[in-house]
Amino acid sequence: MRWIWIDRVVEVLPGAHIVAVKHVSLSEEHLLDHFGRDETGCAMPVMPASLIIEGVAQTAGILLGVADGFREKIVLAKISRAELTRDAMPGATLRYTAKATHQGAQGAAISAIIEVRDASDPSGPFETAGFVDLMFSFLDKNMSGLDFPADNFVFGETFQTLLRASGVSPTMSRGERADSASGR
Amino acid sequence: MTREEVFEKVREVLVDALAVDEDEVRPEATLNGDLGAESIDFLDIVFKLEQVFGFKVAQGELFPDNVMSDDRYVKNGKVTPEGLETLRQRLPHVDFSALDADADVSKVAEIFTVDALVRFCERKLAAKA
Structure with missing residues (x-):
């Protein structure tokens, strides 16, 4: 299984914000074992909250990573808050919008909004599905002074493929916008 | 801002950052031992103090x-x-x-206590004034 929980970055403005989407598919194995209830009370496969949060973390990691050309190893260190108010069922589209609220030499704090668009209305609006606040650590500048391998194992090949498909260049500068709809 | 007011704001920051109860945040409580702070929490605390008090904290200045x-x-x-x-x-x-x-x-x-945080904030606020 590839550990990538977003399908595309649709917009990124380094140093400001990022928007990414995840399409929920019934072919995903975890939906065979994870259920919520629909409005009639019937059990329905739903996207697990833990994987939604992981998707938000990956989205936010790209926002922080693109600011320095993906040289820093940026890892999720703390989930400060997570409130999910709606389920995402197969066919739904999840949209994650994240912005950095604080950034220092050793890490950053991120606030994100989760939205969902139900498959029953594919051209309808996204509705708020939750809020997540996260803390990220920059491993090479960690407070414990620990050494990590030189190779950037965080932004590996799968991430590079995602970034290329989304038109996100590792050499984007602060304030330069990438928008996958325009190919850049 | 009085010392009591600074303490109350520090207490709010610690309750939020460390998910502890208000009455656990006493002046002598240690961040690590008594309040369970881990390394990333120290960065979280720095960010929240900056937000609440409106000053900037340089790397290594607080911890x-x-x-x-x-x-x-x-x-x-x-x-x-x-x-x-x-x-x-x-x-x-x-x-x-x-x-x-x-x-x-x-x-x-054991030397990083709530009281040390309060003193730090008082010094920063005095320098800012």
Whole structure:
């Protein structure tokens, strides 16, 4: 299984914000074992909250990573808050919008909004599905002074493929916008 | 801002950052031992203090930056006199009396108390004024 929980970055403005989407598919194995209830009370496969949060973390990691050309190893260190108010069922589209609220030499704090668009209305609006606040650590500048391998194992090949498909260049500068709809 | 007002704001920050109860945040409580703070929490606390009080905190200004992993400052599990002096100069808001009595590295976590945070904020606010 590839550990990538977003399908595309649709917009990124380094140093400001990022928007990414995840399409929920019934072919995903975890939906065979994870259920919520629909409005009639019937059990329905739903996207697990833990994987939604992981998707938000990956989205936010790209926002922080693109600011320095993906040289820093940026890892999720703390989930400060997570409130999910709606389920995402197969066919739904999840949209994650994240912005950095604080950034220092050793890490950053991120606030994100989760939205969902139900498959029953594919051209309808996204509705708020939750809020997540996260803390990220920059491993090479960690407070414990620990050494990590030189190779950037965080932004590996799968991430590079995602970034290329989304038109996100590792050499984007602060304030330069990438928008996958325009190919850049 | 009075000391009591600073304490109340620090308490709010710690309740939020560490998910502890208000009554656990006493002046003598240690961030690590009593309130369960881990390394990333210290960064979270710094960010939240900056937001609440409106000052900037430089890297290593509130908590020591890699001093404990420096061979000059720690030998045989003890903080050296040079290490202690370095800490004292870098962190004037901290009460080092626990380390004066026993310089074991394990004691370093005990000097970072809620009271030390309050003193730090008071100094920063005074410098800003």
